[in-house]
Amino acid sequence: MRFALPLAVFIALGALFAFSLTRDPTLIPSPLLDQPLPSFSLPDLADPEVNVTEAALAGNPALLNIWGSWCAQCGTEHAFLMELARNGVPIVGLNWNDEQDSARAWLERLGDPYVVTAVDVEGRVAIDLGVYGAPETFLVDGGGTIIYKYIGPLTPQVWRDEFMPRLAQLDSGGAGD
Amino acid sequence: MISALLRTGLVALCVLLSTSAVAIDTARAFEDDAMQARYQRLIAEVRCLTCQNQSIKDSNAPLARDLRAVVREQMEAGATDAEIYAFLQARYGDFALYKPPFSARTALLWLSPVVLLALGGFAIVRVVRRRASMDIGVDGA
Known part of the structure; x- marks a missing residue:
């Protein structure tokens, strides 16, 4: 009886810590979900004379992928991005805090999965998007609403578990309209 | 010889004492x-x-x-x-x-110090009262 209270506290704390171990503290929920994609106007990596805006994502559901040639994890997901692009998934790139020359060299070396890549040298658009690391990938519906944000490198499993169900939902929602 | 040793020692001391004062955003x-x-x-x-x-x-x-x-x-x-x-x-x-x-999500964060303080105070009061009553028991025996 004497130890009932300390034991209860011990068990409660143990449960709390065990639960916390399953959570990744580096994943910060985005307040931008279900919000319209912030508007932007940035130079095109391929041709700095041309401006890329949020309209590049309009029409169909598309991905907005934040990357940089400095980002090791972006190299991890690159092959999978190429595969998605081959399968017709439109991906818009946002090249973040990068040297444009190394960004172009990166795409030449590894292939270019992007419909278009916007260059965010000052990182302002990334801040508007609440980006805090790379890679990050937003799923945006045809109307320009942010449906989902994934932090970390995309993998086939993440695609299957997180993106495909949401895309299917968008599809059925679109058919209902 | 000794002065050389002293000098080396002083330099080593300075190196050890210099903490990593990284200047960030100094302008x-x-x-x-x-x-x-x-x-x-x-x-x-x-x-x-x-x-x-x-x-x-x-x-x-x-x-x-x-x-x-x-x-x-x-x-x-x-x-x-x-x-x-x-x-x-x-x-x-x-x-x-x-x-x-302060919001529903951050309530635990903001209130936990108060709650913990109250629990601690409650525990202290209980222990002190129990000890006080035990003393009386001993005196009475």
Whole structure:
């Protein structure tokens, strides 16, 4: 009886810590979900004379992928991005805090999965998007609403578990309209 | 010989004593002292989201640098503290602020010190009362 209270506290704390171990503290929920994609106007990596805006994502559901040639994890997901692009998934790139020359060299070396890549040298658009690391990938519906944000490198499993169900939902929602 | 040894020792001591004083954002952001003080206070209360557990004042991460620039610009444009915090909160959520606003999600964070203090006080009162009653029992025997 004497130890009932300390034991209860011990068990409660143990449960709390065990639960916390399953959570990744580096994943910060985005307040931008279900919000319209912030508007932007940035130079095109391929041709700095041309401006890329949020309209590049309009029409169909598309991905907005934040990357940089400095980002090791972006190299991890690159092959999978190429595969998605081959399968017709439109991906818009946002090249973040990068040297444009190394960004172009990166795409030449590894292939270019992007419909278009916007260059965010000052990182302002990334801040508007609440980006805090790379890679990050937003799923945006045809109307320009942010449906989902994934932090970390995309993998086939993440695609299957997180993106495909949401895309299917968008599809059925679109058919209902 | 001894002086050489002493010199080596002194140099070693200096090296050991020099803490890693990393200069971050050393340039003054504002001429005005009050504005500079306000700027320092603001950036000390914004979390560097890439590095976590560091404020954007203490971090040299590119994102921290960019966020400091945003704070500076908004201050120049005449934004209030609340407006600057709201800007960051809209993009990064409560987590970006070291003093998040009170809400259902942050209630535990804000109230847990009070609750723990109350529990501790309650425990102390109980223990003291029990001991007091035990003493009486001993005296009476």
